[in-house]
Amino acid sequence: xKSLGNIRREFAPWNKxxxxxxxxxxxxTKRFGDFTxxxxxxxxxxxxxxxxxxxxxxxxxxxxxxxxxGFEEPTSGQILxxxxxxxxxxxxRRPVNMMFQSYALFPxxxxxxxxxxxxxxxxxxxxxxxxxxxxxLKLVKLSQFAKRKPHQLSGGQRQRVALARAVAKQPKVxxxxxxxxxxxxxxREETQFELMDLQQTLGLTFVVVTxxxxxxxxxxxxxxxxxxxxxxxxxxxxxxxxxxxxxxxADFVGNINMFEGKVADRDGAGATIxxxxxxxxxxxxxxxxxxxxxVAFAIRPEKxxxxxxxxxxxxxxxxxxxxxxxxxxxxxxFHVQLGNGQVVKASSxxxxxxxxxxxxxxxxxxxxxxxxxxxxxxx
Amino acid sequence: xxxxxxxxxxxxxVLGFAFLYLPIVLLVIFSFNESKLVTVWGGFSxxxxxxxxxxxxxMDAAWVTIRVGLxxxxxxxxxxxxxxxxxxxxxxxxxxVLFSGMVFAPLVMPEVITGLSLLLLFVAVGLDRxxxxxxxxxxxxxxxFVAVVVQSRLVTFDRSLEEAAMDLxxxxxxxxxxxxxxxxxxxxxxxxMLAFTLxxxxxxxxxxxxxxGATTLPMKIYSQVRLGVTPEINAACTILIGIVAxxxxxxxxxxxxxxxxxxxxxxxxxxx
Numbered sequence: 272x273k274s275l276g277n278i279r280r281e282f283a284p285w286n287k288x289x290x291x292x293x294x295x296x297x298x299x300t301k302r303f304g305d306f307t308x309x310x311x312x313x314x315x316x317x318x319x320x321x322x323x324x325x326x327x328x329x330x331x332x333x334x335x336x337x338x339x340x341g342f343e344e345p346t347s348g349q350i351l352x353x354x355x356x357x358x359x360x361x362x363x364r365r366p367v368n369m370m371f372q373s374y375a376l377f378p379x380x381x382x383x384x385x386x387x388x389x390x391x392x393x394x395x396x397x398x399x400x401x402x403x404x405x406x407x408l409k410l411v412k413l414s415q416f417a418k419r420k421p422h423q424l425s426g427g428q429r430q431r432v433a434l435a436r437a438v439a440k441q442p443k444v445x446x447x448x449x450x451x452x453x454x455x456x457x458x459r460e461e462t463q464f465e466l467m468d469l470q471q472t473l474g475l476t477f478v479v480v481t482x483x484x485x486x487x488x489x490x491x492x493x494x495x496x497x498x499x500x501x502x503x504x505x506x507x508x509x510x511x512x513x514x515x516x517x518x519x520x521a522d523f524v525g526n527i528n529m530f531e532g533k534v535a536d537r538d539g540a541g542a543t544i545x546x547x548x549x550x551x552x553x554x555x556x557x558x559x560x561x562x563x564x565x566v567a568f569a570i571r572p573e574k575x576x577x578x579x580x581x582x583x584x585x586x587x588x589x590x591x592x593x594x595x596x597x598x599x600x601x602x603x604x605f606h607v608q609l610g611n612g613q614v615v616k617a618s619s620x621x622x623x624x625x626x627x628x629x630x631x632x633x634x635x636x637x638x639x640x641x642x643x644x645x646x647x648x649x650x
Numbered sequence: 651x652x653x654x655x656x657x658x659x660x661x662x663x664v665l666g667f668a669f670l671y672l673p674i675v676l677l678v679i680f681s682f683n684e685s686k687l688v689t690v691w692g693g694f695s696x697x698x699x700x701x702x703x704x705x706x707x708x709m710d711a712a713w714v715t716i717r718v719g720l721x722x723x724x725x726x727x728x729x730x731x732x733x734x735x736x737x738x739x740x741x742x743x744x745x746x747v748l749f750s751g752m753v754f755a756p757l758v759m760p761e762v763i764t765g766l767s768l769l770l771l772f773v774a775v776g777l778d779r780x781x782x783x784x785x786x787x788x789x790x791x792x793x794x795f796v797a798v799v800v801q802s803r804l805v806t807f808d809r810s811l812e813e814a815a816m817d818l819x820x821x822x823x824x825x826x827x828x829x830x831x832x833x834x835x836x837x838x839x840x841x842x843m844l845a846f847t848l849x850x851x852x853x854x855x856x857x858x859x860x861x862x863g864a865t866t867l868p869m870k871i872y873s874q875v876r877l878g879v880t881p882e883i884n885a886a887c888t889i890l891i892g893i894v895a896x897x898x899x900x901x902x903x904x905x906x907x908x909x910x911x912x913x914x915x916x917x918x919x920x921x922x
Contacts, residue, residue, distance in 0.1 A: 342813055362816040375814035379832045389818030423915040440818065 282492060284317040291354075293318040293476055294339070294444065299348035301334050301500075308334040310500035311348070321470050321477045323491035325484060327523075331500035332480045336446050339478065340369045353443065363392070368442040372449040374433035376421040382408070382432050383417045389440040407435040410469070427458050434466075438473060445470075447479040451486060463489045484524050488512070496520050512571075517650040521569045528575070528615050530568040534647075537562045542647065544568050548611040553586050555642040560649050570645030575617035575638050577605045579628050586642035591615070593634045605630065607638050674891065681884035688879045698881040699889075708886060711870035715850050718781070718866060722788035723846035729789065730796025730845075731838055737797070738804040756794045764791055765858030772859065779861030787859035788849045795848060796841035803837035843901075847894070 284290035292315035301309040309331040316322045324332040337343045338350060341362035350357045357365065368389070377385050386407050390400045408414045411431040421429055430453070437445055450466065451459045467490055470477050481487050487494045488508040496503045496511065496519075503523075504516040515521035518529065532546035534557065542557035544566065552568050560566045582588055594614055595606035604618045617638055630636055681699075685692025702708060737750045756764060768787045769779075777783055811833065815825040831838075853868040860866065865873075867890075871883055 340813075340817055342816075361821075362813070363819045363821050367817075369814070369817045371810045371814055373808060373810050375808065375810040377811060377815070377829060377833075388815070388820075392819035392824070420915075422912060423918065436814075436818070 282319070284320070285315070285493065290317060292316060292351075293320070293353055294478070295349075295351040296335070297349040297351065299335075299338065299345045299350060301331070301338060301343060302346045308500055309338075309345070312500065312502055314495060314502060314505065316476065316478060318476055319474055321467065321490055321492045322479070323487035323494045324478065324480045324497060325482070325487045325494050325524075326497035327482060330497040332482075332497050333448060334500075335497075336369070336448055336478065336480045339444070340367055340446055341365045366442055367444040367446055368437040368440055369446040369448065370433050370437040370450055372452055374421075374429050374453075376429060376432055376436075378421055381418050381420055382413060382424070385421070385432055386436045386439050389436065393440065403439060407439050410438075410472075411435045426453055426455075427462070430454060430462065434469070438469070438475070441473075442475070444476045444478060447477060449481055450479060451483070452481075459486070466490060488524075496523060498523075514646060515569065515648065518567050518569070518648050521567075521646070521648060526572050526616060526618075527569050528572065530570075530613075532566065532568065534560050534562050534564050534566055541642065544647065548613055550589065550609065550611060550613070552645075553642045554645060554647060555586075557647040558649070560647050564649065567648045568645050569648055570640060572604060572616040572618040573602075573620075574644040575615065575640045577607060577617045577619060577630065578637050578639070579630055579634060581637050582639045585639035588637060588639045589615075591636055591638060593630050593632055593636050596630070596632065605636070607636055609638075677884050678888050678891065681881060681888040683881050683884075686881065688881060688884070698885040702882050702885045702889075705882060708867070708870055708882070711865050711867045712886075714781070714784075714864055715867040718785050718788055718864075719846045719849040722785045722792060722849050723842050725785075726789045726793040726845045727796050727838060727842040730793045730841060731800050731834075733793070733797040734800035734804055738801055738807075753794050753797050756791055757798065761791075761852075761854040765855040768855065769858040779859060779864075781860075781864040784856060784860040784864050784866070787855050788852065791852070791855055792845035792848045795844050796838075799841040799844060800834065800837050803834050807834060843897075 294314075294316040296312055296314040299309055299312050300307065312331075312335070314335075324335055326332045334343060338345055339352075339357075341357070341360060341364075344358065352365075352367070377388065380388070383404050387400045387404045390403055395403070404417075405414070408417055411434060413428060413431055413435070416424060416428060416432075421432065424432065430450070434450070437447075447466075451462055454462060463486060466477075479487070479490065488511075491508060493505060493507055494511050495505045498519055504511060504520045506514070506516075511520060511524055515524065515527075521527050522529070530544065530546040530550060530552060532544050532550075532552075534542050535545040535551070536543040537557065537560075540557065541553070541555045542560065542562075544552045544554060544557075546552065546568070554568065557566075576582070576585075581590070589609055591607040591609040593605055594608040597604040597606075600621070602618050602620050604616055607615050607617060609615060615638055680688055680691075682694050682696065683690075683692055684695040684697070733753055737746065737753065740746070765787070768783075768790065772779060772783050772786075807830070811829055812825050815829045816822065820828060850866075851868055852866070853872055856866050856869055860869065867886070871886065874880065874883055
C-alpha cells in the first residue's frame, strides 16, 4: 500500500494539460447591493483535491462556498460541477454537502438522528440508514455517543458529528466552512491530520474555507489566496510560501522582509536591485523583471543568517544592530536595524540549548543571505 | 457581601408583599366563610364550593371561557407565528419597520379602543355578536403577544440549522416542519399559554364583542359583583387562582429541572 505521502506527491492534476477540472468557477461575480463580494472570479478545482480558500474576513471566500452549496446564486458567471451548470439547482438537489462553521447540529435530535438525517431525506430504507450511521460513527470514533444530544457533547465531539453528518451521503464534494475554527490549538492540530486521512480514505473532493494559513498549508493540495473578491494566487502551499506571485501574497502568508526598489542591472537570470533606502541586493533569479522597473525584493526571516562577526563570504552581507529579540523557544527572531534605519527580521532555529554566538540588545550584528534565498516581486 | 437583614429591608419586603398579596389572601380566606356576609367571619366551611358547582350560570360562563380560550389561543398562535416568521425572515422588503410596528401596536392600544373598534366592525359587516365574534376579537388582541414571544426566539435562531437541513436534501417545507418548528416549539407553546391566559381573563374587549349566550366568566363575575359579592364568587376566584398558580409553578419547575439537567450534561461533556 502506498503511504499518504506518496499519493500526495504524485497527485498534481493541475499540471496535466488534459485533466478535466471537477469544479469550475467561470467569471463569477456576486454582489450584495452595492457591495461586490466576488469579482469576476475564475477558478478550477480537480477531483479528489483538497482545496483551500484562504483570505481575511470579507474577502469573499465564504460567499464562494455558499454559491457552491446553493445558498447564494452568482449575480453573473457560471459554476460547473462535473460539467453540469449549477445555476437554478436548489441546495437540496446538489450533490455537495457542507460542514458548517457553527456545526449546525440539530439540537432536538440525537447524534444518530443527526447523521441519518440526510439519508432519511433520500428515502433510504431504515435498516440501511442504521448500517450507514453505525459506519459513520465508527469512522469518527463516536460509536458510544450515538444516543446523546448535541449539547451533551464536547466541542471536538460536535465537530466530528458535523463531519460525519456531512459525509454520510457520500457527496461528490465536501465543503468545509472554517472546520477547525472553534477548536483549541492542540485539538486543531490533531484534527487537521484526521481530516486529511479522512479525505484520502473516502476519496472525496474537499473545499475548505479558512482564515488560518497554517491550517491551509498543512491540509491543502492547493491554496487559493483571495482578496476583495479576487483570486491573488492559486498554488501549492510550498509555491505560495516560496514563490509568492505578488506583494500581497508574500505579505499575507507567513513573515517576510520587503525591500522596495528598482532593478539596477540584469545579467542572465539574475539581477542587482537597488532598494529605495540605499541597500544593494544581488539575486540569482529575478524572473521577468525588466531593468529599471519598480520591484520588491522579498525574503523570509528564516533564510537570513545573523552573526556577531562579519561572515567571510556570502552573496549579500549587511551590517546592523540588534533592535529587538523575540525568544519563542524553538526559535529566536531577531529584529536587526540596518544602517539605513530599515528593520529586518531574521529567525534562527535553536538547535542547541546554548548558542555559541550569543547576541543581545544593541549588539552589533551582521545579516547575510544567499542570492537564491529571496524572490523578486513585480506586482 | 453583607447578607444580614437590616430592619429597613425586612420592612420593605413585608410591606411590598402585603400590598401585592393581602387582597388575594383575604379573598381566599373568605371563600371558606360559613357566613353569607362577605366581610364577616362565621366559621370554616366549603359549602360555597359545592353551591358554585350547582350554579348553572357560572358553570356555563366557565365553559364558554374555556372554549373561547382554546380556540382563540390556537388560532392566534398560528397567525402570530406566521407573522413573526415573516417579519424576521423577509427583512429586505420596503416598509418592514412600519409593518412590525403595526403588529405590535395593539400591545399598547387601550383595550376600550380595541373593543369599540371591533364592535363597530362587527356591526358594520352585520355579524351577529356571540361566540364567533368573541373568539375573533380574542384572536385579534392575543395574536400580537404570540408574535412578540415567537419573534424574540427567532432572532436568536441559528439560520444555518435550516441551511444544513436543506444541504442534506430537505426541501424548504420539510425543513420547516422537521427543523425550524421543533426548535422554536417552546416559544410557540409559551406564546399559546400567554394567549390562553389573556383570553380567559379578558373583560373589556369581551364586553364589547360578545352577545347573548356567550358570557365569559370574567363578565359573569363582574355582573354578579355589581349586585353584591357572594362567597360563591370568592370560591370561583380561588379556584382560578389555584389553577393559575399550579400552572405557573409547574412550568417553572419543569424549566428549572431542564436547565439543571442541561448544565450537568454540558459539564459531563466537557470532562470527556
